[in-house]
Amino acid sequence: MNRLQRLKSLPCVQCHASPPSDPCHANWAEFGKGMGIKSDDEYTIPLCRACHFDFDTYADMEREKAKAWFLRKWAFVNSVLNEQDNPTENLF
Template sequence: MMRRTPLRRSGFKRKVGCAFSPFSGSAVLRGSTFKRKAKKKRAGHDKRMLAACRGEQCYLRVPGICIPASDTVVPCHSNEQQHGKGMGIKARDEFTVPGCLACHVWLDQGSAPRAERFSVWRAAYREWEPKRAAKLSIEVA
């Protein structure tokens, strides 16, 4: 059975003055009446530790990967379970090392063996920890 005439389109019937009425002149968006929850703080989050990495040089210095004197230095978190890393969970911010973007990508998604990536991060952390402590005036354990 085929229809000879197409179905007639009829839009929603809206009242004049409604928030989304095409007749009101301007669409007014109304916020939700539900109260939003405060964002949950990540365990081990410390802004001072992340801020200490700003303006520093790359401490990872992966041969053939590192971009010396790069402006893309970011805090590189540890990928080891002993530092709080888990599935979908970052390590605590005290276990960060300043690293250029190229070294950070190599550390997180590189094809190098896990032991090699861990040893590079640990060596960088040993070098960075006393400098960070001096910068933030904290004692090193």
């Protein structure tokens, strides 16, 4: 299963709405975003449709705060996906 399919199966990282979620791409040039070009699929987080719209339109945060927020959520999502790929054994 690829990253986008996996993200759709996760809850929204903003409001915790149940899946399916939209894969939300990073909105900044350093992630490959350009006019009419989405950033690479690696730079995605799961958001519900409403939170995705708010994020893309900067409805709740100014651009720099949104970027910092996205990077924190992206690191969290990557750790969740990594844990799914490499579950730790119960040591007790």
